[in-house]
Amino acid sequence: MHNIITIAKREIKSYFFTPVAYILMTIFLLITGWFFGSELFLVNEATMRNIFALTPLIFIFFIPAVTMRSISEEKRSGTIELICTSPVKDSEIVLGKFFAAFSLLVATIFSTIIYVIILLILGKPDGGVIVAGYIGLLFMGSAYASIGIFASTISKNQIVSFIVSFFIIMVLYLLDKFMYFIPTWLGSILQYISVDYHFQNIARGVIDSRDIIYYLSLIFVFLFFAWNSLTKRKYLST
Numbered sequence: 001m002h003n004i005i006t007i008a009k010r011e012i013k014s015y016f017f018t019p020v021a022y023i024l025m026t027i028f029l030l031i032t033g034w035f036f037g038s039e040l041f042l043v044n045e046a047t048m049r050n051i052f053a054l055t056p057l058i059f060i061f062f063i064p065a066v067t068m069r070s071i072s073e074e075k076r077s078g079t080i081e082l083i084c085t086s087p088v089k090d091s092e093i094v095l096g097k098f099f100a101a102f103s104l105l106v107a108t109i110f111s112t113i114i115y116v117i118i119l120l121i122l123g124k125p126d127g128g129v130i131v132a133g134y135i136g137l138l139f140m141g142s143a144y145a146s147i148g149i150f151a152s153t154i155s156k157n158q159i160v161s162f163i164v165s166f167f168i169i170m171v172l173y174l175l176d177k178f179m180y181f182i183p184t185w186l187g188s189i190l191q192y193i194s195v196d197y198h199f200q201n202i203a204r205g206v207i208d209s210r211d212i213i214y215y216l217s218l219i220f221v222f223l224f225f226a227w228n229s230l231t232k233r234k235y236l237s238t
Contacts, residue, residue, distance in 0.1 A: 003079075003088045003089070003092040004092045004095045004096045004099065005096070006096070007088070007092065007093060007095075007096025007097065007100070008097075008099040008100040008103065009100075010096075010097045010100075011070065011096065011097055011100030011101075011106070012100045014065075015100070015104055020065075020066075020160050021066075021104060022061055024065055024066060024098055024108070025108050025111060025221045027062075028058060028062060028108055028111075029111055029112070030221070031054070031058060032051050032054060032055065032058070032112055033114075033115075035050045035051065036048075036050065036051055036112075037052075038117050047119070047125065048115060048116065048119065048125065048130050048133060050130075051112060051115060052133040052136070052137070052223060054204050055109075055137055056140055056173065056195075056196060056199055057061075057173075059137075059140065059141055059144055059169075060144075060166065060169050060170055060173060061166070062108070063101070063105070063141060063144040063145055063148050063169070064144075064148050064151070064161075064162045064165040064166045064169065065090055065149075065162060066104055066105075066145070066148065066154055067097075067100055067101050067145055067148025067149055067151070067152055067161075067165060067192065068148065068151070068158045068159075068161040068162040068165065068170050069152065069161075070097040070100075070101065070149055070152040070178065071093070071097060071147070071152040071153050071154060071161075071226075071230065072152045072157065072158045072161045073158065075155075075156035076156040076157075076158075077083060080130075081222075090227050090230045090231045091227050093230065094149060094153075094223055094226045094227045094230060095223070096147060097149050097152075098149050098223060098226075101145040101148065102141075102145055102150065103140055105138070105141040105142065105145060106138065107115040109134060109137050109138060110134075111225050116130060124232075126205070128205050129203070129204070129205040132202050132203060132204070132206070132207055133202070133203045134206045135202060135207065136198075136199045136202035136203045137199075139198075139199075139202070139211075139212065139215040140195055140198075140199045140215065142215065142219055143195060143215050143218040143219050143222075143236070144165075144169050145216075146194075146218065146220075146221075146222035146223045146226070147165050147169055147172075147217040148161075148165040148169075149222070149223065149226045150165070150222045150223070150225045150226040150229065151164040151165035151168070152165075153226050153229040153230045169195075171193060172193065172195045173194065173195055173196050174194075174196075175191070175193050175194035176190060176191040176194035176196060176197040176216070177194075177196075178190065194213070195215075195218070198210075198211040198214050198215065199211075
């Protein structure tokens with residue numbers, strides 16, 4: 001656990017010692033702020049509905065941009081060899097990188113808490129739905145982060161890592177959008193695999209164990225893939 005925390009702290013510092021985190025968080029707040037303000041002042045409706053509908057789409061671009069350098073940069077700079085030859089397990093490297101990305105994700109999501117405060121001042125929003133929406137974003141974002149960490153183990157080129165994670169996330173997001181054009185039995189399978197289907201369930205205020213298990217399974221699978229990819233490449237390089 002000590003190694004995981006150390007790697008996570010190092011990664012978090014690297015985010016905030018460069019403009020990357022600040023630029024991404026600023027863009028995120030500008031986009032969500034625009035839609036929140038538009039709904040509040042133009043439609044005259046105090047709700048977080050637009051934010052919860054828009055954020056999963058933003059995350060498709062945001063999280064690959066955050067995670068694309070996680071291990072790719074270590075490979076490009078050659079520091080991955082130093083880390084791998086130190087008394088640190090491959091699984092600890094993967095988990096440390098994941099928790100660093102998760103920490104930035106949490107900071108980004110909860111930067112929107114100002115919108116909730118505004119809603120509480122202006123009206124009486126449904127607190128249960130808002131809390132469920134945030135829980136859904138955390139689970140969805142964590143699943144995206146695990147995919148991004150996996151993609152960053154594939155290549156030392158950050159652009160390649162971004163494209164791979166973007167493609168995987170986009171496919172998982174769109175799966176349930178095609179269920180009306182395919183046989184029912186296949187549609188139900190694609191619906192269950194879709195990340196957006198489970199997020200919408202949670203965002204409605206219904207936190208079902210099946211949705212939680214889905215996200216935890218997705219996180220585990222892609223972190224396992226990341227560990228396996230890192231381990232194989234390390235052995236191939238020796």
